Amino acid sequence: MSILPTKNELGFYEIRLESIGGLGANLAGKMLAEAGVLGLGLNGSNFSSYGSEKKGSPVKSFIRFCDATTDIRAHSPIEEPHVIGVFHEALYKTVNVSSGLKSDGIILVNSARVFDEVKRDLNLQHGTLAIVDALKIAVKEKTRVNTAMLGALFRICDFLDPEAIRNVIKRTFEKKYPQLVEANIRTFDRGYEEVVFKKYETPQDTHQNTFSRPLSSLGFATQTIGGVLTTQGNSMEKDLGGSRQGYIPKFDKESCINCASCDTVCPDLCFVWDKRVNKRGKQIMTLQGIDYQYCKGCLKCIEACPTSALSTIQEKQGFTHDNKVSQNFPYISGGIS
Template sequence: NGAGFYEIRMESIGGLGANLAGKVLAEAGVLNMGFNGSNFSSYGSEKKGSPVKAFIRFCSPDMEVRENSPVTEPHLLAIFHENLSKNIPVTQGVGPDGIVVINTSKSPDEARDFLKLHAGTIYCINALKIAIEEKTRINTALLGTICKASGFLDPDAIKDMITKNLGKKYASLIAPNLKTFDRGYNEYVLKKFKPDNKYPYIPFTRDGQKIGYFNQPMGGVIPSGGNSIFKDISASREGWIPVLDISKCTNCGECDITCPDYSFVWEDGIDPKKGKLARILKRIVYEHCKGCLRCVEICKFEALTTHKEFEVDKTILEKGFTDGSKK
């Protein structure tokens, strides 16, 4: 750009590995490829489900890096989960020459529509599916696609840095992560979109302080139920979800006690086995579920079981339960 940098921004959710991906990418560029560069991440509370941004800059080795502000107009934007676009204006600052790498099972045309992207090149990679199949993390698959999309990053340099980061402590994970990187490098689908007035360009803007001295709620009040920032935290899931088989449920309530995000919906009703008035478990609200699977671990009756999210029937995700006839 005008300042001499190639800039990358990663939009993610805590738990998906964007912070580490930015670190690996920057170290590979500086230590293995001879660039000058920098990276830092921006996040709130260090918990699964909170928004995370990572910023990476590269420049020529004879140039000093004196820029520490967030990347506002990225050459390459990496989106770690498609559901982020529901709550965050992730495409801010992406111009017609920009590149968007997104973790999604959808096509570039579908991705453009739910991102409402003005123009640019979209690389779609089903990083979640790859990570589940290889038993790794989505960040490694996305690194592969980012490397390919950039047009100048050396895949061997990044793979070397992945190997060094895993090191002897996680030596057994090196081979599957390198395979995950290679699949991300090769298994994408891309399409370039020219400006056509279908969607407007969205400039980068910084949010002002929404809660301050004059409008701060009384202590302990969470104005948005289900999550302190967003009600929909499905973007923090890593491919696995609990499925409720209502026909096996005894309404014991242990799942509700262990759930950190109040994902279970209960109503007053008649217990079908005891014939008495009781609280009856009706469904799971998947918008509040981050896929921790604690409920599956605690359920003694196999009413809650673990499934790959992309293999679960959509009607189950909409209803929040099954009666045992579908999975």
């Protein structure tokens, strides 16, 4: 008898992880597949798709499970999953994360917000919504959100053995980072315990969320003559908030000596400057603040600052979605707790 709770027409139980580069969804997908294959003897496969950037771009990780008697001959991205895991709410802005979710499927979101708000932003019509505050757990345990998300995913995929993933966590960390084994097991256990569920009834005659594949606006019929790109490429609208791991730099203007050491080390040109005339009538550049839209939370600027003008503070989960809360300046987006 199969231990899988449900299967599609090809005999697969499928999971899709929606994430942002840097949050560890690729590793979480690998560990999930390993726990099913090595721990339970299922057949399984896992692969990820991501852009060329190391951090900040959307990432998808796909996991397929089937009984040991079934061969896996499908290697395409998963379009109609039974379970979706959303690692960061900033993704809603650019990716239709719930696309293709089966009508009896479960979508897990890393969020500190209430069910109905998350449902509204996901545009979820039916199915089960699961929420875990993976960022809060990761910050508290000094680990990463992917392990807390794994805990919640194991609670959802209750045919998987949690003990199997504890062994995978041990194997993954004990060689290079033995000091992280215990903290990661605690993070996994908290994700498993703290995930909460709400089921939204499926109206009669409702089918699953239709899968939509993002299409390029330029094709053979619409491209310009010679295939010339007429718009300049830039990253002005990009929001790097999804790369942050729960901490951001806080700027204190009073302590700043305008030395620009922070700007020199910042990889994403987050520092906003303005011209001012000093007491001697000389024009100087003064630091106005940090544009959190581009800040990936690497905290290099804090190490570089020779005064206490920059310090580390904990970020309030979910603000990147609203992204309108200003700190010191109207044009500087982002917010702090």
